[in-house]
Amino acid sequence: MIAHYVAVLALVAVTLPASCVANNTMTKNLKVLVSSNDFPASGLKVLEEHFTVVQTKYLNFGEEGRTLAKEDLLKLIPGSSALVWLSHHPISKELLDRAGPQLKLVATVSAGYNHCNLDELKARGIKLSNTPNVLASAVAEIAVGLMLGAARRFTENLDQVHKGDWEIGFDKVLGQDIRGSTVGIIGLGGIGQAVVKRLAGFEVSKFVYTGHREKPEAKALGAEFVTQDQLLAQSDFIVLAVPLTNETKHMINKDTLGKMKSNAIVINVGRGDLVDQEALYDALKNKQIYAAGLDVTTPEPLPKDHKLLTLPNLFVLPHIGSATERTRSDMAVLAANNVVNALTGKPLLTPVNL
Structure with a gap:
């Protein structure tokens, strides 16, 4: 045998x-x-x-x-x-x-x-x-990095370091906390869910999300399904994690920016054209919203003399969301x-x- x-x-x-x-x-x-x-x-x-x-x-x-x-x-x-x-x-x-x-x-x-x-x-x-x-985890990490960079004013603070001229004082260059905030996710797919998971230890007060339909995974993540207008009105951080389509192009525009809180921070890890950059520039320049963090822009690369790069309340990365070995x-x-x-x-x- x-x-x-x-x-x-x-x-x-x-x-x-x-x-x-x-x-x-x-x-x-x-x-x-x-x-x-x-x-x-x-x-x-x-x-x-x-x-x-x-x-x-x-x-x-x-x-x-x-x-x-x-x-x-x-x-x-x-x-x-x-x-x-x-x-x-x-x-x-x-x-x-x-x-x-x-x-x-x-x-x-x-x-x-x-x-x-x-x-x-x-x-x-x-x-x-x-x-x-397969890229959700890496992109979500960049989204969290952008949240920290925009909220804690990395652009201004790094500029101080490069100039060697630090603002010293107890009330200088103060930022915002993720702790106790409401984080809104536009597009609770793989990347959006990975963002929520990575923020679990940041003591976020509330997660809300919007999209075409409720996601079965949302309940376990503690995320509440709301309308887009509700999300814009409630959120301290607004994370864009949707694909670029005819429907989503310039979904962040003069109208939607006007519905946000004055301390709102917009984070984009989707595609540059999700955001009307002219409208974003005006909103940031006029301090209509607090800040923005972008890993994607239009065009890419963003020209070094682009007016967005003159803004101290904008933190930009060169589309590195999935850039790990x-x-x-x-x-x-x-x-x-x-x-x-x-x-x-x-x-x-x-x-x-x-």
Whole structure:
């Protein structure tokens, strides 16, 4: 009996790899294009086990992405079965036309997908995946950092340090507490929930949230569902954690800013265009609200002479929400596994409904 069992194990050990090799051989003729030269090695490894991977030699961000990378991608994309998109530069009709009809998937390595031309993808029958949830913890940490930075006046205080001219006194450059505050979350998805969890030790008085519907997870988090107007009127901190859509574009504007408390602090970790920056500038300049903390702006990068950067009550970071080694690696692997599933007939792990 033992000899028979050993023989069966040996047979499995021989035949199973051969089957896997055959499957890999079948998919190796499929071409996958990676849009930037800084895609993490962990994701490349997954892709290269299954497909022929082509990667641009350029960075698909900033001016290099708009020029050199774009031209290179147009040359490389014909015949691609999947596109791994690592950038906020738009996926254009020109790129999709050049790819050809065999393109099955665009896997964006981001939670947001407003750059992905949803109507065009839907019309062509091309699937779309994103990388939500795996970046929620890292982005939530940045949201809390922005809350602290804006409330405790980091911009002004760091300016003192750089100048070597500190304001000394018991009543100088006083900030606001998170303790005892009402925190409003616009969009209690993965990131919004992660923000609430991370604030649990800050002695927040009340969490409120708004969105299309009540979230079942909210009860355990102690968050109350309210209307947007109620949230704006009640909150000391207002955290934007929603995707950019036609509905949410400029949701923070002159009208909504006018409904906030004078000590309100706006935090944006979503997309820059959630906020009408002209209206925000006026509200901050006139001290209509207390402060703002932004990890996202329009445009990116924000020009160094932009008038927002003249405001002492604005704390800005350069879109670093998901910028940790672990998180970026997790995003890359998730995007790669979405490609594997899409091109081997399996359901996407994180599909975007078109």
